[in-house]
Amino acid sequence: MARGPNLDTFISAADRALRALLAPPAAARPVPPMPMNRNREAPAGDIALSEDQKRESAALMRVNHAGEVAAQALYHAQALFARDPQVRDFMLQAAREESDHLAWCETRLKELGARTSVLNPLWYAGSFGIGALAALLGDKASLGFVAETERQVEGHLKSHLDQLPPEDARSRAIVEAMVHDEVGHGQQAQSAGAAPLPGPVRELMRRTARVMTHTAYRM
Ligand SMILES: [Fe+2]
Numbered sequence: 001m002a003r004g005p006n007l008d009t010f011i012s013a014a015d016r017a018l019r020a021l022l023a024p025p026a027a028a029r030p031v032p033p034m035p036m037n038r039n040r041e042a043p044a045g046d047i048a049l050s051e052d053q054k055r056e057s058a059a060l061m062r063v064n065h066a067g068e069v070a071a072q073a074l075y076h077a078q079a080l081f082a083r084d085p086q087v088r089d090f091m092l093q094a095a096r097e098e099s100d101h102l103a104w105c106e107t108r109l110k111e112l113g114a115r116t117s118v119l120n121p122l123w124y125a126g127s128f129g130i131g132a133l134a135a136l137l138g139d140k141a142s143l144g145f146v147a148e149t150e151r152q153v154e155g156h157l158k159s160h161l162d163q164l165p166p167e168d169a170r171s172r173a174i175v176e177a178m179v180h181d182e183v184g185h186g187q188q189a190q191s192a193g194a195a196p197l198p199g200p201v202r203e204l205m206r207r208t209a210r211v212m213t214h215t216a217y218r219m
Pocket residue numbers: 068071098101178182
C-alpha cells in the first residue's frame with residue numbers, strides 16, 4: 001500500500017544525504033579494470049600523464065563526481081516522495097548502485113591529485129529539490145524523469161570519452177562502466193512505466209545540467 005513520508009523516512013533521507021556528501025567513498029564493486037593492451041596480454045598501464053592531461057582528466061572527473069552527487073540527491077528525493085513502494089525501492093536500489101560511481105570518481109580524483117567540487121552541497125540541495133518536484137508529479141512522471149536523466153547523462157558521459165586524454169585508460173574505464181550502468185537504469189525506468197516528459201521540461205533539464213557541468217569543471 002502506498003504511504004507518504006513520515007518522520008522516520010525523513011531521518012533516513014537526511015542520513016542518506018550526509019553519507020552522499022560526507023562519508024568516505026565505499027563501493028560495492030571495485031573500480032572497473034582498465035582494458036587489455038593492444039596485444040590483449042595485460043591491462044593497459046596507467047601511463048604517466050602530463051600535468052596538462054592530469055588537469056584535464058581531473059576537471060572532467062570532477063564534473064562526473066558532481067553529477068553523481070546530483071544523481072544521489074535526485075534518487076533520494078524521488079524515493080522519499082514516491083507513492084508506490086515498488087517505485088520507492090527502485091529509486092533506492094538505483095541510488096545504491098550509483099554510489100559506486102560516486103566512489104570510483106572520488107578514487108580517481110585522488111589518484112590525479114585533485115579534489116571534488118566545493119559546490120557539492122549546492123548540487124545535492126538543488127537536485128534534491130528537482131527530484132522532489134518530479135516525484136510530486138506522480139510515479140510515472142518520476143520514472144520518466146529518471147529515463148530522461150539517464151539518457152542525457154549517457155550522452156554527457158560519451159562526450160567525456162571524446163574529451164578525456166586517450167592515454168588516461170583508468171578514467172576512461174570508469175566512465176565506460178558508468179555509461180553501461182546509466183543505460184541500464186534508463187531501461188529499467190522505461191519498463192517500470194515511465195511517462196514521456198514534455199519537450200520544454202527536457203530542455204530545462206539540459207540547461208540545468210549545463211550550468212552544473214560548466215561550474216564543476218572549474219570548482
Ligand atoms: Fe551514475
